[in-house]
Amino acid sequence: MRVPNDPGDVNRGAFGELLRLQTEFHARLAEETIRYLRRLQGAGMPAAPGTVVHPNEAGELHASGRPGEVVTLDLEVENRQRVHSMVTPLIEPLVEASGVTWFPELEPAPGSQLVPPGEVRQLVLPVRVPAGLPPGTYRGALVLQGFRDGALPVAVEVKRLAASKRSSATKRATAAKRPTAAKHATAAKLRSRRRT
Amino acid sequence: MSPTRVTLVDEPESAGRDTSNLVGSLAARLAALHLISGADAVGSLLAGYCALGREVSGTGDGLRLRRALEVSRCGTTGDLIWLRMRIGDWVSSLPASPVLDQLRNDVSLLVADDVSEALDSLPYPPELAQDAGPDGERAAFVDFLVGFYAFSLEVVRAVDELAAPTLEPPGAFEPGEEPVENAAGTLLR
Numbered sequence: 001m002r003v004p005n006d007p008g009d010v011n012r013g014a015f016g017e018l019l020r021l022q023t024e025f026h027a028r029l030a031e032e033t034i035r036y037l038r039r040l041q042g043a044g045m046p047a048a049p050g051t052v053v054h055p056n057e058a059g060e061l062h063a064s065g066r067p068g069e070v071v072t073l074d075l076e077v078e079n080r081q082r083v084h085s086m087v088t089p090l091i092e093p094l095v096e097a098s099g100v101t102w103f104p105e106l107e108p109a110p111g112s113q114l115v116p117p118g119e120v121r122q123l124v125l126p127v128r129v130p131a132g133l134p135p136g137t138y139r140g141a142l143v144l145q146g147f148r149d150g151a152l153p154v155a156v157e158v159k160r161l162a163a164s165k166r167s168s169a170t171k172r173a174t175a176a177k178r179p180t181a182a183k184h185a186t187a188a189k190l191r192s193r194r195r196t
Numbered sequence: 197m198s199p200t201r202v203t204l205v206d207e208p209e210s211a212g213r214d215t216s217n218l219v220g221s222l223a224a225r226l227a228a229l230h231l232i233s234g235a236d237a238v239g240s241l242l243a244g245y246c247a248l249g250r251e252v253s254g255t256g257d258g259l260r261l262r263r264a265l266e267v268s269r270c271g272t273t274g275d276l277i278w279l280r281m282r283i284g285d286w287v288s289s290l291p292a293s294p295v296l297d298q299l300r301n302d303v304s305l306l307v308a309d310d311v312s313e314a315l316d317s318l319p320y321p322p323e324l325a326q327d328a329g330p331d332g333e334r335a336a337f338v339d340f341l342v343g344f345y346a347f348s349l350e351v352v353r354a355v356d357e358l359a360a361p362t363l364e365p366p367g368a369f370e371p372g373e374e375p376v377e378n379a380a381g382t383l384l385r
Contacts, residue, residue, distance in 0.1 A: 042291025046224030099372020
């Protein structure tokens, strides 16, 4: 079989295509082989013993408060392992049934705690409820970072502001938006002057 | 009402976390370094940080930081470098080191009271011909710990600075989807 190399040859296209396919095949083969070897390498990596979190039966963190307040989530952590365990609580976004999503802030941030074996530590997690957050029950999860199965359900009930606080807040808001009686009077005077 | 309690236990069907297992895990990690290339070791650590970043991005603070970095100049430039130098391809092809577990296990070893007994059961590694660095100073453990602490703080400060211009205030909330008015439009008639 004649394999032409001349640029103007009509069969060059087919030969070039064959070469391209062969090159692609070898490149892909090498890539897949390396990926397979990496997976094997991963399976042979030294194991790092980890930790699993078991919540007790009533395993939901619950708190309630009004916008502007700081509510607390109380959690006890018991370390039943034979060595110290580092505990880092993080809270996930909380969602209300109407779809409002709240990115809660732990204030001050609790940081991490090193819990000795056989001991129980209490974590008090303060969460600031932002002013203006619509009332409702916000649900989400608290995770202990890095632990397997570590999510704990969280429910924060945001109550309506008290009537006096709400009315004063409403008054402040309307005062900022609407003209006062004095402003109304001045505007009326200006209108009457324009007419005359 | 009693507070919610969680218990921290060992993974089922594993040897569990005790001092001798943690010493064994550290020794195995050190031994593995002699069997793999430096690029693989570094890439595997980077893959571990990436896995941790994806995990933390599910939390409120993690998501806030991620969003700020994504829309900042640093996010765009970082992506460009990551893609152009094919760092992403390299890191994605490597198994992720469980960096957080490893760190915590090593920290637990430092406060365990039976490390000496556990170390006695290990074979001594071979001595090296050169017992000091090029500048003649021995690297002490406390040098490492203080240096690593300073390095980590610098990372935190740098990332905070990079995210600061686009970081949303903490405790923000987003309204839900507005109900769709006149859903039955002309197309549905």
